[in-house]
Amino acid sequence: MCMGKISVVINTLNEEENLPRALKSVKDWAGEIVVVDMHSDDKTVEIAKKYGARVFTHKKTGYVEPARNYAITKATCEWILVLDADEEIPDSLARKLTELKDNDSISYYAVPRKNIVFDKWLTHSRWWPDRNIRFFKKGAVEWAREIHSVPLTHGKGADIDAIEDLAIVHHHYSSVSQYIKRHDRYSTIMAKEKYKNGEKFNWKLLISKPVGEFLSRYFAGEGYKDGVHGLVLSTLQAFVEFLIYVKLWEMHKFPEREISLVEIINELKTSQKEINYWTADTMVRENGGLVNQIKRKFKLP
Numbered sequence: 001m002c003m004g005k006i007s008v009v010i011n012t013l014n015e016e017e018n019l020p021r022a023l024k025s026v027k028d029w030a031g032e033i034v035v036v037d038m039h040s041d042d043k044t045v046e047i048a049k050k051y052g053a054r055v056f057t058h059k060k061t062g063y064v065e066p067a068r069n070y071a072i073t074k075a076t077c078e079w080i081l082v083l084d085a086d087e088e089i090p091d092s093l094a095r096k097l098t099e100l101k102d103n104d105s106i107s108y109y110a111v112p113r114k115n116i117v118f119d120k121w122l123t124h125s126r127w128w129p130d131r132n133i134r135f136f137k138k139g140a141v142e143w144a145r146e147i148h149s150v151p152l153t154h155g156k157g158a159d160i161d162a163i164e165d166l167a168i169v170h171h172h173y174s175s176v177s178q179y180i181k182r183h184d185r186y187s188t189i190m191a192k193e194k195y196k197n198g199e200k201f202n203w204k205l206l207i208s209k210p211v212g213e214f215l216s217r218y219f220a221g222e223g224y225k226d227g228v229h230g231l232v233l234s235t236l237q238a239f240v241e242f243l244i245y246v247k248l249w250e251m252h253k254f255p256e257r258e259i260s261l262v263e264i265i266n267e268l269k270t271s272q273k274e275i276n277y278w279t280a281d282t283m284v285r286e287n288g289g290l291v292n293q294i295k296r297k298f299k300l301p
Helices: 021-026 042-049 065-073 091-100 176-196 205-220 223-251 262-286 290-297
Strands: 006-012 030-035 054-057 079-082 108-111 115-116 131-139 157-159 168-172
Touching: 006 021, 006 042, 006 065, 006 205, 030 042, 042 054, 042 091, 065 079, 176 223, 205 223, 205 262
Parallel strands: 006 030, 006 079, 030 054, 108 157, 115 168
Antiparallel strands: 079 131, 108 131
């Protein structure tokens, strides 16, 4: 075990475009770099070896969580940093991690991520600070097999401050096509998990789930402060929710179910109540709160 140093662990699949940037950001301070590749057919493995990484192979899983645990077992340093190929570590964060590893009272850290989507850093829309447990002592963290699952932890954890210089830089989606292609795959996996767990199809969720996702990002998550990007991403995330339940319907063999006009109107009214609540709540918050509005209206001090 490389005592006192940090293992950087990266899972890859056809990442020849992204991987050099990630590796450059860690090569000068990492105790070792471990790359676990899922049978890439581009130059990913060649690039990893060029940067001195220890390279292992794992079968394709469709998403990273099952392969991540395997990658962690290959790390030999006392502390591990999990990095995605489309991420990079700024120098200020590297220095911070080097300091934090000497704190024996903490076993793992949740690290903020600076998500760059469609060429913009999203500071709202539930995309910031987007803390993920990525830095931990060996044996303190393991991932469940479900997609986008929260890792299981052992010991005491802490959050790294939500400061731009201390955030992992995540070069997320560079095009709309990339977003749609990736979420077509993700939504299929998530629908399969629901089907496997015995969830029945309910047509009402085709309305309530997308509406809820949009409201949680655009209003509750202040996505409106991200401009057009916030509107687009909130809408796209809502569409993904719609896709998940349409695919669940497909997995149940497209069951027929008559929907009366009254039923659909009632469901839309329920969603409208949610919309009214969040629009009103947001307007109050943006205008300094209800008390200040009343003071202004009646010209009170």
